[in-house]
Amino acid sequence: MFQKKLNNVKSINKLFTSHRQVSILLGGIILLIWVEAALAQSSSFTRIDQVKQELQVGLDTFWVIFAGCLVFFMNAGFAMLESGFCRQKNVVNILAKNLIVFTLATIAFWSVGFGIMFGDGTPFLGLNGFFLSGIDNSPATGENYQGVFKALANVGIPLKAKFFFQLMFAGTAATIVSGAVAERIKFLGFFLFSLVLVGFCYPITGHWIWGGGWLQRLEFYDFAGSTVVHSVGGxxxxxxxxxxxxxxxKYEGGKSFALPGHNLTLSTLGCFILWLGWFGFNAGSTLKADAGVISHILLTTNMAAAVGGLAATITTWVYFGKPDLSVIINGILGGLVGITASCRFVSTGGAALVGLIAGVLIVFAVDLFDKLQIDDPAGAISVHLVGGIWGTLAVALLAVGPNSELYTIGPAQGLFLGGGLDGIKQLFIQLLGIASVSLFTVLISWGVWSLIEVTIGLRVPPEAELKGLDISEHGLQAYTGFMLKSDVSPMVAGIISKLNKKHKSM
Known part of the structure; x- marks a missing residue:
């Protein structure tokens, strides 16, 4: 009996042991299934995050490239604007300069300019990344940084997309010069100066402001280039x-004689093209597809252009008695240059005020330079230099201030909006940036222009200028088969007559 009970107990123990093993096995299986499911879910979340990040980078890259293409099309706008403002005997020369300058900008900026402007180096210039060498890693700070373009490392798009967009700006700076020196400069002289400007002068001051240089560290703000691009070019x-x-x-006996442009239709078309391209110029400077910021910048840019054109129209109407189309065009462009620095930081009303003041300034700037006998056929100096200086100052006067609905990090609240001591400090920083960039650019430009003058010569001979640069410099005419008009200035006619008599007597 006892043995039978003992056997029953053993049987029960075996049963419990068997059940316990099965329970452990089932529990293990359940645990494995749960872990696998958890890992799968975690992997799924990770994959979703990766896809979202890739989509965002792709969208940002598309936007920047599209905006860059709009800026590239501005070259056509400059070509139309300048050729229309100049006489028909110089149209081929204007078009050739606007074409060649971008080819030169591409080579100069790729080889040295981009590295000087954005490469890691000193507070005064970059020393790395020439010929677009090196990698561009994110984030911009930390011990794991391995790139050579630290100033651009917080931008998620590929390095080549960053270069493409910045190249468009570099080309614009050189193109600005073309209109002011039109109708008398040697093609080779302009060719050489453009290489130096884009390869060295523009990138150095650009490094100060956008490349992590000393002005950027002082919190000088120029969102899309009123100083970096336009003032430098101006x-x-x-x-x-x-x-x-x-x-x-142009100037004889203390008087100024009009040398009218041959085709204001072309100039007006150029203005519209530039207006369109400016939407990419300013809004593309976000370097990311931020819908709210882009929309705001598009609106401020357009508002400044519209008010600038209207202000110039009324001012020239009152001041000169007629609404001059060329001044209206430059008033619109002046508004665009003026808003370029602050388009991210001002309200729509602030943008209107920027355009209003820019439009008025352009009219009086054109008149002032004419009285000083500084000949600028396209009004480029008034638009880009005067407009650029005003636009940079406007940041300190009209910015809405950080921690607002527009931006959290940026310039202090403007003086016109009650910025107080912070606004005064911002104004001094903006003035310091303007003064330092101006001094450097003037010194370098003067040295380069002078060196070209004493070596190969800067200006074409008088006979070539009177004949027209199309024939003398290129051996072509823009309007073959059409009768060329003589210069309308009686002084020019007299000079031509004297030159002809001189040649006949020789």
Whole structure:
């Protein structure tokens, strides 16, 4: 009996042991299934995050490339604007300069300019990344940074997309010069100056402001380039115009004689193209597809252009008695240049005020330079230099201030909006940036223009200028088969007659 009970107990123990093993096995299986499911879910979330990140980078890259293409199309706008403002005997020369300048900008900026502007280096210039060498890693700070373009490392798009967009800006700076020195400069002289400007002068000051340089560290703000692009181009143009001197017949006996452009239709078309391209110029500077910011910048850019054009129209109407189309065009462009620095930081009303003041300034700037006998056929100095200086100052006067609905990090609240001491400090920083960039650009430009003058010569001979640069420099005519009009200035006619008599007597 006892043995039978013992056997029963053993049987029960075996049963419990068997059940326990099965329970452990089932529990293990359940645990494995749960872990696998958890890992799968985690992997799924990770994959979703990766896809979202890839989509965002793709969208940002598409936007920047599209905006860059709009900026590239501005070259056509400059070509139309300048050729229309100049006489028909110089149209081929204007078009050739606007074409060649972008080819030169591409080579100069790729080889040295981009590295100087955005490469890691000193507070004064970059020393890495020439010929677009090196990698561009994110984030911009930390011990794991391995790239050579630290100033651009917080931008998620590929390095080549960043270069493409910045190249468009570099080309614009050189194109600005073309209009101010038109109708009397040697093609080779402009060719050489453009290489130096894009390869060295523009990138150095650009490094100060956008490349992590000393002005950026002081919190100087220029969102899309009123100083970086337009003032630099404007100063280089001013120095070139002064050294070249005015066109023959422009100023005689203390008087200014009009040398009207041959086709204001082309100039108006150029204005519309530039207006369109400016949407990419300013809004593309976000370097990311941020819908709210882009929309705001598009609106402020357009508002400044519209008010600038209207202000110039009314001002020239009152001041000169007629609404001059060329001044209206430059008023619109002046508004666009003016808003370029602050388009991210001002309200729509602030943008209207920027355009209003820019439009008025352009009218009086054109008149002032004419009285100083600084000959600028396209009004480029007034638009880009004067408009650029005003636009940079406007940041300190009209910015809405950080921690607002527009931006959280940026310039202090403007003085016109009650910025107080912070606004005064911002104004001094903006003034310091303007002064330092101006001084550097003037010195470098003067040196380069002068060096070209004493080596190969800067200006074409008087006979070539009177004949027209199309024939003398290129051996072509823009309007073959059409009768060429003579210069309308009686002084020019007299000079031509004297030159002809001189040649006959020789």
């Amino acid at each position: 100063w280089a143009a001013l120095v070139g115009a002064v050294i070249l001197g005015p066109r023959i017949g």
